[in-house]
Amino acid sequence: MLTLQVLRNDRDALAQALAKRGIDAAPMLDRILSLDEERRHTQKEVDDLKAQQNAASREIGELFKSGKKDEAEQRRADMGALKEKIHALDEQQKALIEQQESALLELPNRPHDSVPAGQSDADNEVVSEEGARPELGDAAVPHWELADRYKLIDFEAGVKITGAGFPVYRGKGAKLQRALIQFFLDRADQAGYEEFIPPHLVNPDSARGTGQLPDKEGQMYHCADDDLYLIPTAEVPLTNLFRGNLLSAEELPVQLCGYTPCFRREAGSYGKDVRGLNRLHQFDKVEIVRFEKPENSYAALEGMVEHVRGLLRDLELPFRTLRLCGGDLGFTAALTFDLEVWSGAQGRWLEVSSVSNFETFQANRLHCRYRNSEGKPQLVHTLNGSALALPRIVAALLENHQTPEGIRIPAALQPYTGFTTIS
């Protein structure tokens, strides 16, 4: 949620920045501003009346104490009208604040200056591309066939037990999952991220804190009996660890990581997008999260992207880095870099990581602040990134490293898998 202050100070620039998302925010901004003006007016009025009331109450107390009972009773009788007026204005005030809050909640984050305008993923900017794509020729086999051939994943069993999008990993397929998780966590640890194992269900306050509610309600699985949501990403519980906290400057930066399964309903997806491991309802992911001082957050974002690149290099996968355009940028993000790996057999790019700076957008909802150099509480910047999401990594590993003899495991991963090939 944007702060009212930004909106007040910077209405025009904000509207311009939001236009990069392809939305005309001006009417909404003006509505909020006029609500704000009305609220301030009402507050002035009600505050003055309350001041009157407080003064009168003090005087009545004095009168009672000094034994002037008659005068006190008289004053007391006169208070009724004032009380009613205050009550009515309080109600009005509350309604205004509510309207303003809900309007503010619907406003997406302000895109960073470097975000290109654009409608869809077609307008994303390719920042860099690395690694040679394999020469597989006509012999290229898609990962779902390889997974079946080497008995790594049983998609049908998942359908029977749960439904489509819930694969069952088996044998070396299961070991590969475990190896990747361990590899990613070790690398995050080496980079200074403290490991956490958070709950996999969160309450509505947490979902609101990171911005999943109200924006993405339909994307999450909801346990209605207990009003809890299955996490769509570890970002939600990890970031909410610091909800409501006031940090000292020395505590920053905070660097966290964690492995969790992730659950997404993915309503409306179909076709080649959901084939094999391309899009699942449950998948595994290691997430990295940072809380930063505002002046450091963009350097931190660079560092996180570089961390993810390091993982992809070690897995010997061809990949590219995208700067998301306004139209593709998530609701809560100010700047996002996506990392995509080349899927050798499918002949297309698969998103495996999304690294974002949310600036104060989440922190404002989370009420997560730190004491700045002047000793004043100030909103922190929050960032997070996948490092990494497993399914598409597995897809790319299978497809790009396939040989007539089997699947070649990259050297960096071999200490974790305990085997060098899958055959």
Place this chain on the structure above:
RNA sequence: GGAGAGAUGGCAGAGUGGUCGAUUGCGGCGGUCUUGAAAACCGCUGUACCGCAAGGUACCGGGGGUUCGAAUCCCUCUCUCUCCGCCA
């Protein structure tokens, strides 16, 4: 699931109708002392909103109520803790 206790400032913990935004301790900041540090001593130290300012208003888990006046009384919700039961 049954019974009881509790929720107060960065943290700990007092406060049971009228200068209580709140005693005190710790922490933090500033100072005295010291070659320097520690200790000791002295002072300062909540947040948000309105206002150019002076100042005003709100906040003692959330919501509602009683009262001229509520951290304090009543109702309600949520959460936490203890004991019992069940259980990986």
